[in-house]
Amino acid sequence: MTHIPGIVVTGASGRMGQMLIKTITDSDQARLVGAVERTGHDWIGQDVGTAMGGQPLGVTVTDDPLEAFAQAQAVIDFTAPEATLEFAALAAQARCVHVIGTTGMSDEQIAALEPAARHAVIVRAGNMSLGVNLLVQLTKKVAAALDEDFDIEVIEAHHHHKVDAPSGTALMLGEAAAEGRGVNLAEVADRGRDGITGARQRGHIGFHAIRGGDIVGEHDVLFAAPGERIVLRHVATDRAIFARGALKAALWGQGKAPGQYDMVDVLGL
Ligand code: NAD
Numbered sequence: 001m002t003h004i005p006g007i008v009v010t011g012a013s014g015r016m017g018q019m020l021i022k023t024i025t026d027s028d029q030a031r032l033v034g035a036v037e038r039t040g041h042d043w044i045g046q047d048v049g050t051a052m053g054g055q056p057l058g059v060t061v062t063d064d065p066l067e068a069f070a071q072a073q074a075v076i077d078f079t080a081p082e083a084t085l086e087f088a089a090l091a092a093q094a095r096c097v098h099v100i101g102t103t104g105m106s107d108e109q110i111a112a113l114e115p116a117a118r119h120a121v122i123v124r125a126g127n128m129s130l131g132v133n134l135l136v137q138l139t140k141k142v143a144a145a146l147d148e149d150f151d152i153e154v155i156e157a158h159h160h161h162k163v164d165a166p167s168g169t170a171l172m173l174g175e176a177a178a179e180g181r182g183v184n185l186a187e188v189a190d191r192g193r194d195g196i197t198g199a200r201q202r203g204h205i206g207f208h209a210i211r212g213g214d215i216v217g218e219h220d221v222l223f224a225a226p227g228e229r230i231v232l233r234h235v236a237t238d239r240a241i242f243a244r245g246a247l248k249a250a251l252w253g254q255g256k257a258p259g260q261y262d263m264v265d266v267l268g269l
Helices: 015-026 066-069 081-093 107-111 132-147 170-181 240-252 265-266
Strands: 006-010 030-037 074-077 097-100 120-123 151-158 190-191 203-210 217-225 228-236 259-261
Touching: 006 015, 006 066, 015 030, 015 240, 030 066, 066 081, 066 190, 074 240, 081 097, 081 107, 081 120, 120 240, 120 265, 132 170, 132 217, 132 228, 132 240, 132 265, 151 170, 170 203, 170 217, 240 265
Parallel strands: 006 030, 006 074, 074 097, 097 120, 120 259, 151 203, 190 203
Antiparallel strands: 151 217, 217 228
């Protein structure tokens, strides 16, 4: 028996799935013990390393998540909301730490994770990078320190495939600013401006989305007052930052009490 945790990656063929497999196999703190894809996917039955175009890794891609989870200590899951809900129940059954990077979950879907969290550790975050989670904390602090003379605007940029705006991360930053200021984001959010909008409303928080090329993800939080401005900025240049954060969460969750956690807990921010 080894003390190095065994990890299953779901959505193994996806952009994040492949990045996670590389990150885990490059790490000496974790072992890849399973790779899951949806039924009917042409990677099923193939060695995951070979399917990725590299050397065999000794792990066969399966569409039987429970069988894979039974051999693991953690599941890292960047797939889709319905799949993530199914994996949460199975990971709890196998007593695996479930790291959820999947975004776009509805409030009902998030609430439906609760029964699983009574039996296992769930770590869920819309952004797994150290830098963005630190930026969220900084945004809250700066917003709490400044009054409404400082107009807050969140500006984000992403690749041209992105289908939603503002990004989940931009909304996390807006929530942090609103929390720091002690206001409800829903009441003060201005999402994009176009046409004769009238003067900017004092106390509002603006959101702006840029889309183009292969931009991985950039976020600025601007605090602008007469005579000065502060800009907090995060620039992601490589998806590996999300995979590294997810692996850190999987290792952190070992031995923790069942419940729901986020990256702020993992990073001790
Ligand atoms: P992708 O489309 O490249 O990959 C998703 C994979 O999940 C696909 O391979 C798909 O076949 C697989 N999948 C779907 N349903 C499945 C099922 N039932 N069983 C097994 N596999 C299934 O997408 P991506 O770019 O890798 O992103 C995946 C998710 O992660 C998205 O929700 C994205 O927004 C999110 N994401 C989160 C972070 C973060 O830091 N939290 C960072 C990047 C992406």
